[in-house]
Amino acid sequence: MIRGFTLILLFWILGESLHFLSGIPISGNVLGMLLLFGWLMIRQQVSPELERSSQLLIAQLSLLLLPGGVGLFFLGDRMQGQWLPVLAAIVIGTLLSMLFCVWLMKRLSHKVDTPKEAG
Structure with missing residues (x-):
């Protein structure tokens, strides 16, 4: 499972680097996800480690999105x-x-x- 998380982090870092170096007006997170998608399309398969790691992250998705929703609550005046x-x-x-x-x-x-x- 560590390999899966490492792969996800690697593509996140690649996306952030591409965003920083090129100035593309797309978030580094999104660029990393697109790079990972392209890599998976080329490979035509998902490794078991990546599948387990991504399923674990998807299960916790509500926790990852919760801070943004709470942040909107405190911006009521603005x-x-x-x-x-x-x-x-x-x-x-x-x-x-x-x-x-x-x-x-x-x-x-x-x-x-x-x-x-x-x-």
Whole structure:
């Protein structure tokens, strides 16, 4: 499992380095995730260590997202008058994410051919 976490950290560091050195306006976290995705697409397989480590992180995802939500609670004064744009961004972002996931799932999933009945 240490190998899986090391691999995730390595790609995170690569993404942060790429962001820092190139000035690309994309977060280093996202760049690292894209690099990891590209590497996995080239390899065409996920190692058991990486799978176990990522499942462990996914199980704790709510803990990783909780501080951001709590931070919004304490920004009430600054956020006054900004709730409509924030709400619109959340709703539109969620809908676009869902649509993209459905499109991607349809595109990447293999169609299973059902045998035709003899008639």
